[in-house]
Amino acid sequence: xxxxxxxxxxxxxxxxxxxxxxxxxxxxxxxxxxxxxxxxxxxxxxxxxxxxxxxxxxxxxxxxxxxxxxxxxxxxxxxxxxxxxxxxxxxxxxxxxxxxxxxxxxxxxxxxxxxxxxxxxxxxxxxxxxxxxxxxxxxxxxxxxxxxxxxxxxxxxxxxxxxxxxxxxxxxxxxxxxxxxxxxxxxxxxxxxxxxxxxxxxxxxxxxxxxxxxxxxxxx
Numbered sequence: 001x002x003x004x005x006x007x008x009x010x011x012x013x014x015x016x017x018x019x020x021x022x023x024x025x026x027x028x029x030x031x032x033x034x035x036x037x038x039x040x041x042x043x044x045x046x047x048x049x050x051x052x053x054x055x056x057x058x059x060x061x062x063x064x065x066x067x068x069x070x071x072x073x074x075x076x077x078x079x080x081x082x083x084x085x086x087x088x089x090x091x092x093x094x095x096x097x098x099x100x101x102x103x104x105x106x107x108x109x110x111x112x113x114x115x116x117x118x119x120x121x122x123x124x125x126x127x128x129x130x131x132x133x134x135x136x137x138x139x140x141x142x143x144x145x146x147x148x149x150x151x152x153x154x155x156x157x158x159x160x161x162x163x164x165x166x167x168x169x170x171x172x173x174x175x176x177x178x179x180x181x182x183x184x185x186x187x188x189x190x191x192x193x194x195x196x197x198x199x200x201x202x203x204x205x206x207x208x209x210x211x212x213x214x215x216x217x218x219x220x
Contacts, residue, residue, distance in 0.1 A: 006211035007219070010166040016062045016085040021172060021208050022096070023061040028179050028201045029103055030067070032186075035200070036111065041193035043115035050110060051103040057096060060084040076102075078139045094158045098138035100175065101145060104128055108182070111192075119189035126185060131178035134158060134171050166213050173212035176219050180206075 007017050033047035055069040056077050062085045073079055078095040108123040120126075135145040135157045147155035156167050183198035202220075209219035 006217050007208040008169055008172060009211045010169045010213045013165055013169060015088050017208060018168075018172075019059065019083050019085050019088060020061045021176075021206075021210070022083060022100075023059045023065060023067060024206050024208065025100060025172075025175055025179070026055070026057070026059060026067050026069075027065075028205045029100070029107065030069075031201045031205065032179075032182065032197060033107055035194060035197060036107075036192060039192040039194050041116065041191035042111070042118070044110060047107060047110060051107050054102040054106055055099045056080050057099060058082045076140060076142050091161050092139070093163065094136055094160050095138045097136045097158055097171070098142065098144060101132055101136050104132065104175070104178065105144065116191065118186075118191050120185060123182060123185065127178045127182040131174045131181065133174055134167065169210065170212045173210045173216070173218055176206055176210055180218060 008014075008021060029051060030048060033051050036042050036047040037045045052069050053071065054077065056071045056073070057080065058066070058068045058070065060066045060083070070080060071077055078092075078098075081089070081092045081096045081099070083089070083096070105124070105128050108128045111118055111123045112121045129146055132144075133146050135143055135147055135155055137143045137157060137159045139160055156164075158167070158171070180198070180202045183202045186192045186197040187195045206219050209217055211217045
């Protein structure tokens with residue numbers, strides 16, 4: 001049954017829902033990557049390892065689920081970010097967003113360039129460039145994203161300790177929309193071969209609905 005109201009909106013962003021959605025996003029990204037590693041029509045078997053290499057986080061959701069990807073700090077990888085429904089470090093939020101951007105761009109780029117290329121080599125174009133429309137700068141000064149964050153195309157930058165709630169929700173909407181777009185494309189393409197990416201890693205795993213500032217909704 002469709003929900004009457006979105007769980008996350010520009011005027012209502014509860015911390016518990018925010019952390020739960022971030023948990024869903026990370027587990028969906030890693031689930032897609034692991035599925036690509038096992039897909040018979042895809043040559044590379046390093047998708048999961050490569051996206052894990054650019055994350056340094058622990059997220060615990062409101063039902064006791066926990067995702068942990070811990071790596072050593074580097075010139076591009078900030079210190080560990082840890083989130084729980086009752087402990088959310090807003091000062092480190094941009095570090096987490098940067099990791100998500102980096103992981104998704106890494107995944108899409110690798111799939112487009114796979115030795116046995118997918119039927120459509122447009123994952124970066126369709127699922128990263130067209131969707132990740134904000135700029136994100138982490139605590140080490142590294143920047144990722146695409147500069148069309150506002151409705152009029154004006155760039156919006158997420159920087160440490162400085163962000164607008166409406167833009168946070170718009171960014172979350174875009175990321176969830178990117179996951180749906182990716183999984184639908186993967187299901188439709190002959191390669192990757194499997195046809196249940198969307199069922200597993202969008203429909204079943206993204207169980208919150210996000211409404212952006214334009215009134216559009218995505219999620220389940």
